[in-house]
Amino acid sequence: MPRYISYLGFGGVAAAVQIATVEIPNGVDHWTVSDQAWPTVPTVFGLTVLKPDGGQQLFPTLVDESTTQDGFEVWLNGITGPGYKLRFGYLL
Secondary structure, eight states: OOEEEEEEEETTEEEEEEEEEEEOOTTOSEEEEOOOOOSSOOSEEEEEEEOOTTOOOOOEEEOTTOOOSSOEEEEESSOOOTTOEEEEEEEO
């Protein structure tokens, strides 16, 4: 999975924010993003759903305390169709 790095300042310290995109399974309103193999549990997350042309706009929610070194659980406000993706940014 490609990862992109951006830098944000927190209290004068630059932090590397990594961004990744994964396919969302068809026909779900929640699922677990897995197989991330992070060296530590991420501390900050930002989530957005990329919808296919003509698709319903869906909003993701990160489930509290679901984040591990392997991934995290996400709930959506509706059921996906084909072609949806989740883009997320995180700090390690």
